[in-house]
Amino acid sequence: MKVVVADDSRVMRQIVIRTLRQAGYDWWEIEEAENGADALTKIQAGQPDFVLSDWNMPEMTGIELLRNLRGAGDETPFAFVTSEGSDQMREMAEQAGALFLIAKPFTADTFRDTIDPLLA
Amino acid sequence: MTVTTMWEVLADPDPIFTIAEDLFATMIDGEPGHLIRWYGERPAILHPTYTWVDVLGGDQDARVLISMGHDTGDDLARVLFDLEDTDEVPGVDFDDAVGELVNVVGGNVKSLVTHPGALTMPTVSGGMPDMSGLEPIVDACVTWKGSLVCVSLWVFEEKSTTTP
Numbered sequence: 183m184k185v186v187v188a189d190d191s192r193v194m195r196q197i198v199i200r201t202l203r204q205a206g207y208d209w210w211e212i213e214e215a216e217n218g219a220d221a222l223t224k225i226q227a228g229q230p231d232f233v234l235s236d237w238n239m240p241e242m243t244g245i246e247l248l249r250n251l252r253g254a255g256d257e258t259p260f261a262f263v264t265s266e267g268s269d270q271m272r273e274m275a276e277q278a279g280a281l282f283l284i285a286k287p288f289t290a291d292t293f294r295d296t297i298d299p300l301l302a
Numbered sequence: 303m304t305v306t307t308m309w310e311v312l313a314d315p316d317p318i319f320t321i322a323e324d325l326f327a328t329m330i331d332g333e334p335g336h337l338i339r340w341y342g343e344r345p346a347i348l349h350p351t352y353t354w355v356d357v358l359g360g361d362q363d364a365r366v367l368i369s370m371g372h373d374t375g376d377d378l379a380r381v382l383f384d385l386e387d388t389d390e391v392p393g394v395d396f397d398d399a400v401g402e403l404v405n406v407v408g409g410n411v412k413s414l415v416t417h418p419g420a421l422t423m424p425t426v427s428g429g430m431p432d433m434s435g436l437e438p439i440v441d442a443c444v445t446w447k448g449s450l451v452c453v454s455l456w457v458f459e460e461k462s463t464t465t466p
Contacts, residue, residue: 190423193382193399197329200384238405238421265409266421285413286406287328 184228185210188221188244189236189263194286198234198263204290207297218242222250225258237264237271248278259300263288308415309364309457315442318453321410322444325403330381330446340443340450347450351375353400353426355408360419363458365436366408368400372428374449375400397426407453435459 187202189195195214202210213228215221219241225233233251235244242250248260262275267285275283282296312318319339327334347369354367370378379391379399391399401424412418425431436456443452 191398191402191405193379193395194402196383238409238423240423265406266413267409268413268418270416271413286409287325289328 183210183232184230185212185232185234186215186221186224186228186230187212187234188215188218188239188247190217190239191236192216194236201288201290201293205293205297206290207293218244218247218250221247225251225256230258233258233260234263235260237262237266237275245274245278248275248280252279261296308361308417309439309455312411312414312455313440315440317414318407318411318440318442318455319444321407322442322451322453324410325406326446329406330378336446338445340445344443344450344452347371347452349373349428350430351400351426351428352430353404353424354431355404355424356422357408357412357419358422360415361417363419363461364439365431365433365456365458366404366411367431367454367456368404368407368451369430369454370400370451371449374446374451377447377449378403400424401426411455 187195187198199212213224215224217239221235235247237244244262251258259281261281262283264283265286267283272283281300284292284296323334323337326337349372350369351372352367352369354365357364375396376391379396380387380389382399383395405424408421412421436458439455439457441454443450
């Protein structure tokens with residue numbers, strides 16, 4: 183399974199990937215993106231199975247990335263991992279077509295509990 | 303000037319303590335109990351590092367500021383990057399790791415109020431940012447491995463004309 187992890191913070195990309203491995207997704211083939219614009223290029227080129235994206239990023243935010251993809255007819259499954267988990271943000275994410283929003287800080291259990299049902 | 307603000311729901315330090323404890327328990331220590339709430343007079347922070355995010359464009363602009371010693375920032379960066387205790391932390395990685403801490407705290411703080419606006423990107427500096435025109439709402443300190451880490455929330459007396 184090909185996955186794009188987008189976050190402008192290198193350390194957060196590492197933490198997300200490390201936590202995904204701890205959660206049991208060590209079979210995922212993960213490509214990193216430094217911001218929304220970088221992610222858009224990589225998604226269009228690599229056609230991943232899933233995108234996990236931060237929200238607040240330079241160049242192009244996560245929500246702009248998602249709207250851009252859906253506007254272009256790209257239905258790649260998409261979810262957010264972001265520091266802001268308010269009801270308002272969750273609603274905005276859902277309306278734009280995101281599968282879920284995981285708020286930082288998170289644990290491997292958080293990932294497993296959220297992602298496993300979607301993979302089943 | 304005293305600012306009446308929607309952020310006053312955070313004037314009690316408990317929510318800030320809880321956010322910090324969750325952050326350290328999940329992403330730094332892997333278990334709770336390593337962060338100790340600090341009450342009373344504070345020792346000076348030697349070789350301080352400041353990192354902050356602003357919350358702009360909502361009903362009232364605010365700033366979340368974290369201060370700590372540079373050595374503490376190095377230790378936290380090593381943990382976050384999964385490095386050895388003796389590994390050097392390049393400046394760019396230090397800024398990334400310490401900035402991400404305030405990004406997470408700021409995002410969680412923002413989630414506790416309605417119509418807060420948007421977060422700016424984190425800034426990291428060895429110097430305190432210009433705090434003129436800001437009023438403190440809460441200032442809470444913890445110790446991590448014996449070192450002081452302080453988190454404060456401030457509101458701008460006047461609304462910014464720009465959004466992030």
